[in-house]
Amino acid sequence: xxxxxxxxxxxxxxxxxxxxxxxxxxxxxxxxxxxxxxxxxxxxxxxxxxxxxxxxxxxxxxxxxxxxxxxxxxxxxxxxxxxxxxxxxxxxxxxxxxxxxxxxxxxxxxxxxxxxxxxxxxxxxxxxxxxxxxxxxxxxxxxxxxxxxxxxxxxxxxxxxxxxxxxxxxxxxxxxxxxxxxxxxxxxxxxxxxxxxxxxxxxxxxxxxxxxxxxxxxxxxxxxxxxxxxxxxxxxxxxxxxxxxxxxxxxxxxxxxxxxxxxxxxxxxxxxxxxxxxxxxxxxxxxxxxxxxxxxxxxxxxxxxxxxxxxxxxxxxxxxxxxxxxxxxxxxxxxxxxxxxxxxxxxxxxxxxx
Amino acid sequence: xxxxxxxxxxxxxxxxxxxxxxxxxxxxxxxxxxxxxxxxxxxxxxxxxxxxxxxxxxxxxxxxxxxxxxxxxxxxxxxxxxxxxxxxxxxxxxxxxxxxxxxxxxxxxxxxxxxxxxxxxxxxxxxxxxxxxxxxxxxxxxxxxxxxxxxxxxxxxxxxxxxxxxxxxxxxxxxxxxxxxxxxxxxxxxxxxxxxxxxxxxxxxxxxxxxxxxxxxxxxxxxxxxxxxxxxxxxxxxxxxxxxxxxxxxxxxxxxxxxxxxxxxxxxxxxxxxxxxxxxxxxxxxxxxxxxxxxxxxxxxxxxxxxxxxxxxxxxxxxxxxxxxxxxxxxxxxxxxxxxxxxxxxxxxxxxxx
Numbered sequence: 001x002x003x004x005x006x007x008x009x010x011x012x013x014x015x016x017x018x019x020x021x022x023x024x025x026x027x028x029x030x031x032x033x034x035x036x037x038x039x040x041x042x043x044x045x046x047x048x049x050x051x052x053x054x055x056x057x058x059x060x061x062x063x064x065x066x067x068x069x070x071x072x073x074x075x076x077x078x079x080x081x082x083x084x085x086x087x088x089x090x091x092x093x094x095x096x097x098x099x100x101x102x103x104x105x106x107x108x109x110x111x112x113x114x115x116x117x118x119x120x121x122x123x124x125x126x127x128x129x130x131x132x133x134x135x136x137x138x139x140x141x142x143x144x145x146x147x148x149x150x151x152x153x154x155x156x157x158x159x160x161x162x163x164x165x166x167x168x169x170x171x172x173x174x175x176x177x178x179x180x181x182x183x184x185x186x187x188x189x190x191x192x193x194x195x196x197x198x199x200x201x202x203x204x205x206x207x208x209x210x211x212x213x214x215x216x217x218x219x220x221x222x223x224x225x226x227x228x229x230x231x232x233x234x235x236x237x238x239x240x241x242x243x244x245x246x247x248x249x250x251x252x253x254x255x256x257x258x259x260x261x262x263x264x265x266x267x268x269x270x271x272x273x274x275x276x277x278x279x280x281x282x283x284x285x286x287x288x289x290x291x292x293x294x295x296x297x298x299x300x301x302x303x304x305x306x307x308x309x310x311x312x313x314x315x316x317x318x319x320x321x322x323x324x325x326x327x328x329x330x331x332x333x334x335x336x337x338x339x340x341x342x343x344x345x346x347x348x349x350x351x352x353x354x
Numbered sequence: 355x356x357x358x359x360x361x362x363x364x365x366x367x368x369x370x371x372x373x374x375x376x377x378x379x380x381x382x383x384x385x386x387x388x389x390x391x392x393x394x395x396x397x398x399x400x401x402x403x404x405x406x407x408x409x410x411x412x413x414x415x416x417x418x419x420x421x422x423x424x425x426x427x428x429x430x431x432x433x434x435x436x437x438x439x440x441x442x443x444x445x446x447x448x449x450x451x452x453x454x455x456x457x458x459x460x461x462x463x464x465x466x467x468x469x470x471x472x473x474x475x476x477x478x479x480x481x482x483x484x485x486x487x488x489x490x491x492x493x494x495x496x497x498x499x500x501x502x503x504x505x506x507x508x509x510x511x512x513x514x515x516x517x518x519x520x521x522x523x524x525x526x527x528x529x530x531x532x533x534x535x536x537x538x539x540x541x542x543x544x545x546x547x548x549x550x551x552x553x554x555x556x557x558x559x560x561x562x563x564x565x566x567x568x569x570x571x572x573x574x575x576x577x578x579x580x581x582x583x584x585x586x587x588x589x590x591x592x593x594x595x596x597x598x599x600x601x602x603x604x605x606x607x608x609x610x611x612x613x614x615x616x617x618x619x620x621x622x623x624x625x626x627x628x629x630x631x632x633x634x635x636x637x638x639x640x641x642x643x644x645x646x647x648x649x650x651x652x653x654x655x656x657x658x659x660x661x662x663x664x665x666x667x668x669x670x671x672x673x674x675x676x677x678x679x680x681x682x683x684x685x686x687x688x689x690x691x692x693x694x695x696x697x698x699x700x701x702x703x704x705x706x707x708x
Contacts, residue, residue: 002581004531004555005588006453014591017414028410037406046601050400052391054605055567056382060371084438088594099360120592177358201358209411216408216600227356234359237368238474240442246570247400247601251408 008122015116018319027339030317032155032184032294034213035336036268038251039261042214045254046247058249060241068253069221073193078226081233082252084243086183086207086220089232090149091117092239093203093222096231097177098123100146107136109326111151111181130154134288134296136161138169149179153189156321156331158290160189170199177228179203184292186211186266187273193223200225210293211266212255219244219252269293273334279344283351294333296326302354304328307347314346362476369470372673381693384671386509386538386648388567389690390622392605393615396568399608400601412603414595422607423575427547432580435587436606438597440537440561440574443586444503445471446593447557447576450585451531452477454500461490463680465505465535484508488642488650490515492523503533507543510675510685512644514543524553531582533557538646540565540620541627547577554579564647565620566609573598573606623647627688633698637705648687650680656708658682661701668700 001010018031037043066080073080083089094117098104103126106114118125128140134157141148148169153160170178180192182204193204203224209215222232236243244252255262273295277287280297287297298304308320308330319331334340355364372385391397420434427434437443448471452458457480460468472479482494488511495502502523507514524532534546536558547558557578563569576586590597598606609616627649631641634651641651652658662674662684673685688694 002585003529004451004582005585006450008453009450009585009588012588012592014588015595016591017411017595020411020413022413031411033411034409036409038408043404043408046404047401050397050404050601054392054397054570055388055390057371057374057385057387057563057569058572059374059376085594085596087596091593096360096363097358099362116592120589175357213409215411218412218596218599228358231356231359231363234363234366234368235474237370238366238470239445240439241369241371242439242441242572245572245599245602247404248599 008120012119013116015113019317021317025315027316027335027342029333029335029339029343030319031215032210032292032333033215034210034265034269034293035334035339036213036265038213039255039258041258041261042251042255046251049247049250054246058242058244058246062244062249065244065249065252068256072256073223075193075196075223076226078229079196079223081222081229081236082244083220083236085209085218086181086205087113088243089205089220089222090179090181091120092232092235093179093205094118094121094123096235097203097228098147100176102144102146105141105143105145105148107150107154109134109154109157111155114149130157134159138165141169142172145173145176147176147179148173149181151181151183152192153184153187153291155184155292156294156319156326156329157288157296158184158292158294159288160291163190163192163195166192167195170195170202174201177201177203179205182206183210186262187270187293188291196223196225200227203228208252208255211262213265214251214255217248217251219248269334272337272340276334276340276344280347283344283347294331296329296331298329299351302351304330307350310350311346314350316343316346362474366473367470369467373671375671379669381670381689381696383687383689383693383697384673385569386564386646386687387569388564388619388623388647389688389693390567390619392567393609393612395612395615396605396609400605403601403604408600412596412598412600416598416603419598419603419606422610423577426610427577429550429577430580432583433550433577435576435583435590436598437574437590439563439572440535440559441467442597443559443574443576444533444535445474446586446589447533447559448472448475448477450589451557451582452501454530456498456500459495459497459499459502461504461508463488463508463511465509468503484511488513490519492519495523496526499527499530501530501533502527503535505535505537506546507538507541507645509538509646510648510673510680510683511642511650512538512646512648513642514645517544517546517549520546521549524549524556528555531555531557533559536560537564540616541624541647542645550577550579554581557582562606562609565616567619568605568609571602571605573602623688626691626694630688630694630698634701637698637701648685650683650685652683653705656705658684661704664704665700668704670697670700
């Protein structure tokens, strides 16, 4: 606390990221990182850019990356916005679109950053409960709002909302912006990117942190009608005109262009997820059907809190949320095949000795 | 314009960065980049980090960089804040400290981003005219304020405010935050970083973009009392917890530790600046005394606007501001020795043929 702070600073309740331990030899299944390295082509492109040219500013518009993304999604360059991770893209979006009167609607169980942005930008919020199966019921979102945002697949549940439902939601809510936060879209759900040309109030946000294995590079993007992108550009250019450095632009371009590597990596994770879900079931876990690179699960007998502590003792970190409705669930990132096997083996020991 | 934009978006007047031309073979003296490459140790450190570890998030606290900066400035780690370029650090600072009632004070001629931040964060502004010699007179800042900000050396004038004046300003203004924006400090002025332990309302902002030759990497930082840094952390962690990527952290650490390279580069630029000032004088230019890596100058006969256009025809870009009081000045970045010579030779031709 300080008398020098602006009044709003006292009211903020900052986001707490998942632990990033500095200890080695941990099996880190707590922040949904990709167990496989980035595309070798992305690594080469970044190394090639690491030299004398770093003395010069990066392209403030990151046109090369916008162009690569536009090609990838069959959109125009002015339908693409890029930022320093999808968290920054989301922050700008809250300021650009959600400061009308009326509340912002989002699921009660979803990305825990949304209420933090509401605090930062003084956006009134209304949390819409997921149904008993942890599904989004779009009819619950048919009410006055300043905007709607939800992750698809949802986090931490991993459950996907079908594209047909998203279309219905967009059709019944034409006057405010609907953001579909697709951080985990590439692991099995259908992207709303294909709807961008049909709905001028749709913004799709994605990231290079998960399916592109570049969490440590900080690149995210948004796809939407050029007027929405224009609003984001106005905010971004009033905040920080150069959010992406030269290396990040080159790495992201190469990553988005390496479709073969991307598809193979996603497929490998999907197969591990299915195997792990099956093994967890044999051990007495009930898991939600995941379309993401993590599994949201609870054990029939042992509490999630205890399990997460016992796994930690075995040098395996998973995510436990001490929050209503989900305080007996664990969110487990799908690791490499070896990590999944080690997890199953450790869980087996823990359960047998309990 | 779009009905979906938050009301504030319509009112924004975004910053327009200096041109980043994509054409090669230009002598680029318009955005105050360093003519010399980054430290070879920084390049090596970045290349070493460009690999599999990029799949993992960066340290949200960037502790390694904070620690290196703390050592460099003989401060504690909790007196250091880091961000995605000093523009981001400044943006967070406006939100964290300048949203009280009363106006923010800054010089009428200074970094043109300050009024943009005022627009974004709804901060009332009062511009204090520089005196006729383009100097800051600190007595003019002795009035009610929500805070004070100025670049030192000032931009685009290049003139430095002595440390003694900054001390007086801080002493007569104990109740609001004073930000000294030291983007160009390493080219000849005295840093207020040495005053951080004496004034709890001082925030010093610096960047890796100029003296460290890393404009393309996007790293900036602030030094101040731990309560001020705490306020910045609250805002940052409500906006984007991971603003620095893994490569940027490693590169910045190596750059800050390579003191010998840094000092040699700065010295070389200072020598070129002094040589260029002398040559410009011979050609009929009046230059302000610069403590920065650029020269703010006007010609006795030829208009700045015409000169900037004729230089452009010769493939040399300098910065021209079409603004009151300075619309007959050019801001010329100090390039390499060869670039300075080419500039002088081109100016000689232009002036002789006019």
